Amino acid sequence: MPRPGSEAVIAGLGEPPVGRLTGKTPTELHIDAAMLAIEDSGIDKHDIDGLMTTGTFLNDNIRHHMMIGEHLGIHCKTFVDTLRTGGHSYLNGVQVAQWAVESGLCKAVLLLRGDTTLSGVPKGTSMKAYIEYGAHPIEFEVPFGISVPGVYAMLAQRHMHEYGTTSEQLANIAVACRKHAALNPKAFKRDPITVDDVLNSRLVSTPLHLLDCSPPSDGAGAILITSRERARDLKAKPVRILGTGQAQSYYHLAHLARATGARPEDKSRFSLTKTVQSVAAERAFGMAGVKPSDIDVAQLYDSFTITVLMQFEDLGFCAKGEGGAFTENGRIELGGDLPVNTHGGLLSFGSSGGINHIIEAVRQVRGECGERQVKDVELSLATNVSAVASNHSIAIFGRD
Amino acid sequence: MTRYLPEPTKISKPFWDSCKAEAMEIQRCADCGTYAYYPVYVCPECASRQLEWTRVSGRGTVYTYTVAAQSVFEGIDGPIVVALIELEEGAMMTSNIKTNDPHGVHIGMPVRLAYEPVSDDITLPVFEVAS
Numbered sequence: 001m002p003r004p005g006s007e008a009v010i011a012g013l014g015e016p017p018v019g020r021l022t023g024k025t026p027t028e029l030h031i032d033a034a035m036l037a038i039e040d041s042g043i044d045k046h047d048i049d050g051l052m053t054t055g056t057f058l059n060d061n062i063r064h065h066m067m068i069g070e071h072l073g074i075h076c077k078t079f080v081d082t083l084r085t086g087g088h089s090y091l092n093g094v095q096v097a098q099w100a101v102e103s104g105l106c107k108a109v110l111l112l113r114g115d116t117t118l119s120g121v122p123k124g125t126s127m128k129a130y131i132e133y134g135a136h137p138i139e140f141e142v143p144f145g146i147s148v149p150g151v152y153a154m155l156a157q158r159h160m161h162e163y164g165t166t167s168e169q170l171a172n173i174a175v176a177c178r179k180h181a182a183l184n185p186k187a188f189k190r191d192p193i194t195v196d197d198v199l200n201s202r203l204v205s206t207p208l209h210l211l212d213c214s215p216p217s218d219g220a221g222a223i224l225i226t227s228r229e230r231a232r233d234l235k236a237k238p239v240r241i242l243g244t245g246q247a248q249s250y251y252h253l254a255h256l257a258r259a260t261g262a263r264p265e266d267k268s269r270f271s272l273t274k275t276v277q278s279v280a281a282e283r284a285f286g287m288a289g290v291k292p293s294d295i296d297v298a299q300l301y302d303s304f305t306i307t308v309l310m311q312f313e314d315l316g317f318c319a320k321g322e323g324g325a326f327t328e329n330g331r332i333e334l335g336g337d338l339p340v341n342t343h344g345g346l347l348s349f350g351s352s353g354g355i356n357h358i359i360e361a362v363r364q365v366r367g368e369c370g371e372r373q374v375k376d377v378e379l380s381l382a383t384n385v386s387a388v389a390s391n392h393s394i395a396i397f398g399r400d
Numbered sequence: 401m402t403r404y405l406p407e408p409t410k411i412s413k414p415f416w417d418s419c420k421a422e423a424m425e426i427q428r429c430a431d432c433g434t435y436a437y438y439p440v441y442v443c444p445e446c447a448s449r450q451l452e453w454t455r456v457s458g459r460g461t462v463y464t465y466t467v468a469a470q471s472v473f474e475g476i477d478g479p480i481v482v483a484l485i486e487l488e489e490g491a492m493m494t495s496n497i498k499t500n501d502p503h504g505v506h507i508g509m510p511v512r513l514a515y516e517p518v519s520d521d522i523t524l525p526v527f528e529v530a531s
């Protein structure tokens with residue numbers, strides 16, 4: 001337990017526009033986001049002594065965090081890193097920042113993301129770039145024509161086989177995200193869609209349709225983490241980080257499916273459709289001392305609809321196999337038991353990696369979400385997921 | 401995009417050589433009997449280094465699959481089936497199912513190993529629907 005007053009809190013947010021940002025560069029987006037978070041918090045930039053960035057999709061650089069630090073004029077840091085665990089980097093970053101602040105290593109940590117994965121990637125080159133970035137095992141999966149939607153499609157197919165999950169249930173998730181995006185003036189995709197629209201959209205890789213897949217988007221985000229006592233002198237309403245957890249498994253699908261190397265007694269706990277997110281969830285809920293039914297609103301990483309559906313189960317919002325039914329009857333929409341992705345998620349807000357899920361989770365606690373605000377939020381949850389549902393991080397936020 | 405072909409490494413060369421010879425071998429742990437795939441330095445289950453290249457039966461079943469509307473690679477027309485195949489020996493591998501009826505593929509379907517030469521050096525292990 002951290003010393004009273006030293007508990008890490010979120011004390012500043014920065015979120016520039018998202019969508020198609022022609023002419024913006026990834027570096028510029030980092031700076032835009034950082035300046036907004038610094039302004040939101042009211043912190044003296046000289047007090048920022050921790051800096052984490054998450055690299056860029058194209059032209060990444062081993063010294064990415066240093067380059068960004070120079071642009072911002074943040075001179076001497078006592079902790080830095082460029083985090084490169086894909087969509088899971090951002091909540092990993094929040095947890096690392098929490099450790100840095102609570103251990104006394106840093107006074108204030110700035111976590112940044114900014115990229116132009118839509119306008120900055122020349123047409124027809126994104127798949128090649130993704131492969132060369134190392135998204136999939138290049139020797140044993142890529143030669144067979146693996147694609148990002150393809151691997152999530154294989155998870156969905158298996159989930160349908162094991163539990164009877166339907167395409168309509170997956171579509172409910174896309175529809176909920178779009179409904180929420182329609183209430184968010186900043187969202188990229190705001191035209192209403194129906195379950196039929198999802199089912200009638202092009203089949204990309206069975207059973208996933210185009211509208212089951214998040215579109216590429218430019219965007220950025222910044223989060224400032226400091227101690228509770230320092231935050232008292234700042235401008236923004238601090239939000240507590242009540243629980244965090246992470247868990248990672250594997251890269252090759254075959255090893256995910258078999259839980260290769262796990263203790264024999266643990267093998268049945270994990271498979272393609274039973275991810276190690278359950279381990280991260282036990283930790284986060286345990287640390288916060290709350291249970292899934294206590295959560296008022298959830299921002300769940302939604303690279304694809306199936307990514308969300310499996311999380312309802314692995315996070316403990318419902319039993320394994322009941323994720324499909326959980327999407328029904330408006331339960332995951334505003335006004336339902338568990339509104340999900342109130343900003344619109346990757347599926348409709350657009351956003352940039354998973355940082356905007358965290359920003360929305362914090363905003364819901366601050367109570368500044370306008371038309372999409374959930375009433376009286378006490379507890380808000382955000383997740384990040386990457387690499388075929390194998391890298392997971394979770395945070396539970398609450399009022400100070 | 402042109403097709404990405406495997407570039408065999410020190411540890412994977414025996415595997416790719418066996419595919420080229422159309423007699424696929426994967427590593428079997430002499431200590432615990434686990435069949436490992438992809439090629440490894442130690443048994444992922446028991447950490448033994450006693451790994452022996454062993455010919456597989458070629459029989460397997462579909463664990464999961466997807467029919468991609470089109471290949472990500474140029475020059476491959478029409479839908480392709482990407483699948484995770486569970487070999488009779490217990491190992492799983494990502495591969496393709498070559499079939500004229502991609503939408504007839506289903507989980508649990510028996511398949512058998514086949515070989516698709518894709519360059520002078522590389523033959524990919526693929527699967528066909530078992531009759």
Ligand SMILES: [Zn+2]
Pocket residue numbers: 429430431432433434443444445446447448
């Ligand atoms: Zn062994």
